[in-house]
Amino acid sequence: MVESSNPQQPGLHEKYEHLIARAQQAPSAKTIIVHPCDETSLRGAIEAAEAELIVPMLVGPAHKITAVAAAHGLDISSLEIVDVPHSDAAAAKAVELIREAKGELLMKGSLHTDELMRAVTASATGLRTERRISHVFVMDVPTYSETLFVTDAAINIAPDLDAKRDIVQNAIDLFTQVGLGTPRVAILSAVETVTSKIPSTIDAAALCKMAERGQITGGLLEGPLAFDNAIDPEAARIKGISSPVAGRAQILVVPNLEAGNMLAKNLTFMVRADAAGIVLGARVPIILTSRADSVRTRLASCAVAVLLADARRHIPSVVSV
Template structure:
């Protein structure tokens, strides 16, 4: 029995299972998969199709994709293949398909993230919108009651205040669109007091004021908060922090990519958390998967993308969950 179908494992990761089950109810979405030229990326796309989450269009060197499928006994006969000579060409072609209305989601294959994002962010032929593009980890942490969103730990290296506004808004929009309600958003720093010695505390305070003035909408913000008093009620009580967010945060906004990347990987490797990943702020959701991802994390990434795209298509949050 595959690990992700094991009943004990299902209970341990029931948050992801609920997302996947709800995404199966949405109409099957065509997904341009850019350069699925290794076993992990090709199998991930095929498993998502077999689960009923999407209909992949495989974009890349056709002979190489077929060779990978043959070598690893992956049946790709039901799926459309579109030839592209190399990874950059695969990314460009996948983006072109989406711009032409041929797909509703974009999925990263075995190419580097920066290759895919170059095609996405091209001013002339990409998928940019007025919103800053950012990444959200949707994390299923064992023994933690709620799904945790961590942003941005993959795209924006050292975001300024305006970029952080978009990063937060992207995460809030995703949280509400997939039916999780109104999120409690913690803007993280090393301490919970505002001090000129730590610039991220000043930005956290400014972002909270921006939310008060309607520049960020749809969530409840607080910050600066240290990680412990953002997620642990007892830590918040001991520090005397009284807010709707402290100790109960659902979205964790990190100061920069380095801190976010370390936080996400600490949870993954020390707490055995799964980390689904999605890029937001483009014309369509972009599914980012890693070769180290479990099957469940890959499926959860696809499920979250499907739910978000369906909610945007209907212009209303999906209820439930």
């Protein structure tokens, strides 16, 4: 075992603590909790409210929500419940409430992600913008000095170049709007040279050129980069890669969902990283949590979304990310 990966060691995961502390300085965000009908999702909403991050509105079958609360000793007496018959109806109603400006954030409860996203992406009644919807893992990796974004590991299975442009821009906008500065963005592939035999290297080179021409803004891009020379300065030096990004990346853009999902889970299980999740590109940020998430990870997911919502309050014309 890597000694520094022990989550009980003092000083680890401080990146999340800083995000949560900053979010607690912003006004709490009215958050629509979609179908919180198990202990994990209901407790997560209550914990985030107790941390003064969100003001929850619970949307789902009222009898199920109150039964879960009673079974686990959760006090929901102060929370508003919008009663609907089932999870499909909860997703539809939650989206409707967002369209009516009744909430600033969406938070997934105990329904499937696909079920929620169907309502979000519905052409006539959903929450689409001109941007491609994408997912970002905001990772607190004990063995890495930077807060690490991994995208897209949950929504876009095999994105083409245009989709990757939006995926990159969504992640950059999130990074900057939550107050982390100008990000160093590594476009990942298996190698650091451009070759027609590996199409993702061509996409990486094209994305970097798009950034040079102003089609992607707000970040420093480099690619293609293999994972080692994206996050390890010595690996980048050995390969002769000289750039502000190589060895010091803060956003890792993966070639496809499979690569991203495996990368995020490797970091989670091998070095005890925490992985907060947020969906961007809709009218409001969408908080995705997992039943396996720790309290700290659930709060970090909320904190990132709250910071983004607060930035959008101050820049009302900002493109939804």
